[in-house]
Amino acid sequence: MADVGYIHHEQHLRSSDMISDIVIGMSDGLTVPFALAAGLSGAVANSSLVVTAGIAEIVAGSIAMGLGGYLAGRTEQDHYESERRRESLEVETVPEREKEEVREVFAHMGLSPALQIAVADELARDKTKWIDFMMKYELGLDEPDPNRATKSAFTIGASYVLGGLVPLAPYFFVTQPHQALLYSCGVTLLCLFVFGYFKSKVTGQPALTGAFKVMLIGALAAAAAFGVARLFG
Known part of the structure; x- marks a missing residue:
């Protein structure tokens, strides 16, 4: 006997362009400044130097990432208009x-x-x-949002800044770089785990596997930078 009054709800998680931009900006923002701060912690004696270099990197990185997002958005728009x-x-x-x-x-x-x-x-x-x-x-082409390039630039750049401030935050309050690095590792690795978890959920991948993968990549990048700085320092 067929079910009467049963309503079937399909659960589909759609990843928007904004979510993709946040993932791009946040992943690099968490990883690159973290590796830079870890590397400098193995070579300098004062956290103020790490803060100065970290802020400079965050500013430069956010501009570069935002510009990359803008150019990608413009390329998509130009390609669509050309094909049309x-x-x-x-x-x-x-x-x-x-x-x-x-x-x-x-x-x-x-x-x-x-x-x-x-x-x-x-x-x-x-x-x-x-x-x-x-x-x-x-052609398999959907008309892109005409404001996509600007939105993408802002979202990626802002996400990079937000992510970059996480590993740098302990250096604002702890003067000894090695001690600040311990706090930075704890906070950043936790954020990388959480970020990797939700990123995997959005993309339909195994959440815990993705979380550990993202955290491991960040840890390896920071360890490599710290080791190189100590080696040449």
Whole structure:
């Protein structure tokens, strides 16, 4: 007997562009300044030097990461606009070939030949919707947010700053670099674990495995920087 009144809810976690930008900025922000602070802790005698160098790195890193996000967003927008102009030209100059491509898309969906022709002819009545269809189903391109580049730059840069201040914070309050490094390791590794956990949840990966992986990468980067600084110091 079929269930009556049962409502099926599908649970899908969709990762937005903003979440992706936060992940990019936060992961580098936690790891790079952490490694820098650890390296300097093995070579200097005062935490003020670590703070100065750390702030300089955070400023430079956030600008560089934000600029990278902006350029990536602009490239995506420019690529979409270029492909749309090409599709518009083809719709105007070779409409029958474009209709054939529409019919091929519907053929892959399992529609009958007669229905393929009917739908393609109906779609061709509105050139804007026709081009929209070709962009999405032939080229696999969705129209990007026109403000995507600016939003991406700000989100990545701000996430980098927020992440970078975590490993640097103990050096503001503890004058001895080696002692500050111990606090920095504890706080940063905990944050890396939490960050890796939620990052894995968002991307649909095993949460604990992802958390330990992100934490281990940060720990190895910091240990390598500290060891090199001590070696050459």
